[in-house]
Structure formats: C-alpha cells, structure tokens
Amino acid sequence: MDLRFTPEEAAFRQEVRDFIKSALPADIRDRMKLGHAPRKEDTVRWQRILNQKGWATYSWPKEHGGPGWSAIQRMIFLEENLMAPAPELLSFNITMLGPVLIQFGTDAQKSRFLPRLANLDDWFCQGFSEPGAGSDLASLKTAAKLDGDHYVVNGSKIWTSTAHNADWCFLLVRTDPNARKRQEGISFLLVDMKTPGITVRPIISIDGSHHLNEVFFDDVKVPVNMRVHQENKGWDVAKFLLGNERTGIARLGKSKERLRAAVDMAKQVNQNGRPLINDQTFRQRVAQLEVDIKALEITQYRVVSAYDKAKGAGKPDPLSSVLKVRGSELQQYTTELTVDVAGPMATPIWAQELAALNEPDDMLEAASAGTGSYLFLRAASIYGGTNEIQKNILTKAVLGL
C-alpha cells in the first residue's frame, strides 16, 4: 500500500495543469469561469487543441492514437481539465464511440472515423433512449429493416443530447422483433444526420438551454457497412459502451470548481451586514461538502488504482456505481450552494435583454449561469443510469440479491 501520489504522478499533474493554463483560449476560460456551459465552437476548438497535443484520445490504447496513460493519469487529466475550467472532451466521441469502434469496428470504420472522432471533425450524438425506453433500455422499439445493402430505420429517440449539433448519431435499433429475448434483436448503427428522413426537434430543458432533442427517423436509409459488430449483437456493443471505464463519471473536478465558485461569490455578497463568507451556517455547508468531496476523491483513487492493478481487465467495479451516485449528488449539492449564495440574483435569466441593460456585470452573469448549471444538473442523477438504477446494480453486484 502506498496511499500517496508518486512524484511522477505529481509531476504529471503539474505538466497537465501548465499545458491547460497556457493553451486554453482566454475567452473560453472566462465564459466557463462565469459558470456558462461551453458553446459548440468552444468544445470543438478546445478538443482540437488537445488533439494536436495528443491528449484528446486520452483513454484510447496507444496503437490507436492514445497517449498510453495509466488510469490514474487519465483521472488526473480529467480533473485538471474540469478544474481549469475547460470544456470537456465530447464524451460521445472519445469515451463512448471511440473505444467501441476499436473493439468492434471494421478496419474501414476505424480508419474512417477514429481520426475524425479525435479531432471532432465528426460530432456524434447517442441515440439510445426512447419515449418508452429510458432506464429500461432493452425495451427500445426503433426498427431497422434490411433492404438490400441498407437498413431502413423508423422510429424515434428522445433525450438526445446535442443532436442539433451532431454530424452523426450512433443508434440502437431493433433488427429482430421476434428474438427470443428482447436483448437479442438489437443492432448498433452509425447514421449520418444529414440523411433524408431525420427530423430533430428541440427539447428545451428547465435551465432554458437547448441541449436535449427528440429525433425522428422516417424511412431513413443506413448503409449496411455502417453497422458496428454483427446484426442482432448490438446489445453487446451497448453493454461494452456503458460498462466501459468510468473514471470520469464522478466529475469531481466539476464539483470542486463549483464549490470554489460558490465560496468566491460568498465573499462578494453581504448578509446581516457582513460578507456571507463569514456566516457560520454557510461555512459549515462548505466544510461538509469538502469532506464529502474528499471521501469520493479517495474512493475514486481506489477504483482507478485497482483498474491499473488489474491492467484494465476484470469485470466492472461496483464502486463505479458509488462514483455515479455520490458524484452526481455532489454536482447537485455544489450547484445548489451557488444558487443559495446568489440569493435574489439567482432569479434573473442572463439573456440578451439583461446583458443590454447591465454594463459588464460579472456577478449577475455568474449568478445566472450558476443557476442554469444547478437546473441542468438535476439531470445528473437521471442520465447514465438513474441513481435508483445504480442502486439496483449495487443490489445485484454487491449484495448478490
């Protein structure tokens, strides 16, 4: 047991921090510091800078362009990136589809898509959930019928993040409606979003942002060579994708950054005639969050270091569900705190009209963006398997029930 970071790991953290500091464009950093979500072009610009450096494919094997980092290094990189704060790499490209293609893709699929995923030349979205298939993913109904050298897809997907930005979609479809088990009739397709018959309808979320969509497929033709893995074996691909290493799932860097933002804001607002930062109840809340973040940080180290020890092999660590449950809760608690600190300033929406009325007003803008973040992150305990589903997973994996 050596429960400290090695000097090499500490040096690596410094290297990452220094690079991000020098390479992150100032306008992106400033927007993110105020608590805004990155814009599409921010994400693209930053991922390309990282790709230039060879870091965008941080989790890919070396022979496919990855930097060959250990799980601990990957964790450090993700954390430093979030704390900068810099836009996250597009997870659909990097942590989801990339590893899937490396594992299951044909040579043609790999050579066509991997470099474009890395450089964000193709923006992918994830077509999994359907109106009737949320946590119960295997009940999906979107159908694909083979017709010569292509499939014809009909149906609809929902909660499709960034579909309106996307060039492509990876899609779970039902290719055998008569399969013995519902998991056995599913295939995994790559679909060009410009294909005729695709309609994207925005879903505005409670933070007022357009992140989510409904996507309708109406006789959409998908070439057979855009199927990943065998027909009717798509569930294996989906399971691989969802069970993939989930180092970043706790997004602890985000919670740390939001907690920092709340404390900084608390220095600038008054309550009972003195800065809120001096209020004992506030300070206790911060201290409690620091404790909870610290505990999850160590748990994350344990998961990551076990992963390195096992050389990545082995079955998914049930502690991943702990990371997801507690990690999402902490994102929610920290953003909740920023809203409470902002007080009445949390209520105005920072939009064109308010921006026009107020000369640069970082405080109000940060308060408003922080509130947006709070509202949006109510989804953190819903997406990627709700926290209730995570507890079902623990019930099975840990309790053996």
Add this chain to the structure above:
Amino acid sequence: MDFEPSDDQRLLVESVTRLLNDTYSFAQRKSYMALPQGYSPEMWGKFAELGLLGLPFAEEYGGFGGGAQEIMLVMQAFGRVLVLEPYLPTVVLCGTAIDAVGTAEQKRTLLTAIAEGSLKMSFAHGERQARYDLNDVVTTAKKSGSGWVLDGSKTVVSHGEAADKIIVSARTSGDRYDEDGITLFIVDANAAGVARRGYLSRDDTRAADLSLSNVSVPADAVLGEVGKGFAVIKRVVEAGIAATAAETVGAMEAMNEMTLEYSKTRVQFGSPISSYQVVQHRMSDMFITQEQGRSMAMLATIAFENPDEAERERDMAMAKVGIGQAGRYVSQSAVQMHGGIGMTEEYAVGHYFRRCMVIERLWGDPAYYLDKLAAEVA
C-alpha cells in the same frame, strides 16, 4: 498510489482474522464481558503471541516495526468483532506517546513490556469541564524536590481500571486553556493518592474516572519535555482517530453483512424482505456509505504519516467528520432494517451501534471537527 495491501500485510490480516474467527464469536465475546476485567486476559496473551501488541514498535523493543497501515488493518479486523481488550489505549494511544517522545530508557522498559503483554496502559487526558477541547487542562503538577505532585481529576479513561500505568496530562504552568504548560506524566496506577472509580461504558468496555490527590511522582515520570505535552497529545489523538476510523470500517462491514443475512431470512408478506426494493436501496446506501467511510479511514492513515502539519490536521478533521457520519448512518440503518430484534441486547447489531456511537465522540464528534473545518473556509 496503490491501495493493495502488501503480502506481509495480507498475512497479518489473515492471521488476525483466523484468531478472531476461533475466539471472538458474539457468544464468546459475551463470556469475556462477564469476566471481572470486562475483557479476556487470555486474549491479551494471544495478541501478544501474534505480535499485535508490539506491532507499531521498533524491533529493538520487541516490536514489528509496523506503521499506521498495519494498525489500520488490525483495527479493522478488531472492529468486525468488537474486540474488548485495551488495545487502543495501550498500544495505539500510550504506545504512540512513548514512541514519540519517550527517553531511551522509557521506550526500553515500557514498549518492551507492552509488546510482551505484561503492561497495560491508559491515556488519561480528558477532564469533565473540557468536553472536546484538548487544551483545557486544570489538573496540576507542582514541582516538589526533584519530582512532582499531581492533583486533579480525569474522566472517561478507557480501561482505566485495568491499566498498570497511566499517562496523565497535567498543567505545570500557564492558565486553563494554554497550550503551553501541559506536561505528560507516567503514573503507577497503584500510586498513593490515585483513586479509580470504574464503570461500564455504552460500548461494553470498562472506563474509569480518575482522581489524583497529592500524587507524588519522580522526575523520570515525565514523558517528553516539561510544558510541551500538548503537541504529543495531538499526535496521540491523531493515532486514535486513524485507528478508530479503521475500527468503524470493520464495524460497518459487520453490520452490513448482518443486515444482508437477516434480510434474506426475514419473511414478511410472504417474501423475504430482501426482495423489497425499498430494503435493497437502503442496503445499497449502507454499502455506499461504508465505502465512503473506508476511504476516510484510509485518508486518516495517509494523513498520519504526512509531515505537513496543516495538511495533516485538515485531513484528520475531514476523516473524523466523514467516518463519524458514516458510522452513524450505517448503524442507525442496520438497527432499522432489523426491526424489533435490532433493539435487543441479546442481538449483536445494537452492540455495534453503541461502539460506533462511542467512537464518534472520542476526541470530538463530527460537529466539532466540522466547526474547525468551517473556520478555515476562505
């Protein structure tokens, strides 16, 4: 970073676990509780044979040269069965103090005797008025000839009756809250003027209030530097926090295992209660909490060896808050999941509950340390 125990550490855990499996069933534990000492002197001997009593001491004192990690592993195993013997006060608390500032002679005589099992010690620092404030000491020691005379009282001294020698803190200069001016003394438990009033603590172990009136000790009874005892006390408390955090992890594991077993056998409305999702999710939450607590026990162990004082104190405070809250949640939930049987003295789970409750308020509870952390928010 590497969280896997070494081969030696694995062997240590195996041998401790094997011993406890044979000797520390809940029924056996009950029989130890019924002994006059409130624990089993025979077990103490077995701990000595296994080398546990000298675990953290240097080999020249009959020890094994282990560190905080080894103590963590042993305390975790102890927590699983609620070991009653005075390991924490003797080896962890007093051992740490002697190891840290004892003279060569003190180390040779005391640590060697502890390691071989012939010496049990208690650490008598807390006073009634002090609550959790480590600097609040009113017991006095006045110079008299070449030695000292102690007067005052100490409260809730763990295993105070069983101790052969007691480390007592007393003020040799300064005022009530001064950190400076506190000195540690090694006092014979049977010295004239020492009175011990023993009682049962909520965790089934025995504790004592200590009164010292006109107790004369020689010059070489001083442990460490005169007036500089506060830093040693803090060090002892850090060792105690790390050790009891690990003990709490063991207790949480045991409670979670018990709860799971019980849920599979307890049938209500025609099905085992383990089939109900509300029970499953509560047990999942108990597991999540146990693992977060384990991380905090590891943090305390890491922190104990961190030379950076500010960082160490902060991590210790965080660990103390986290493990205390975890132990509270798991033990409350374990009783709740057991229902009525969890309320009974005859069933084990309540005893784990009470040990966690006692640990939570050793040297400060979560609220106390949260206050300290809150004071540093900037």
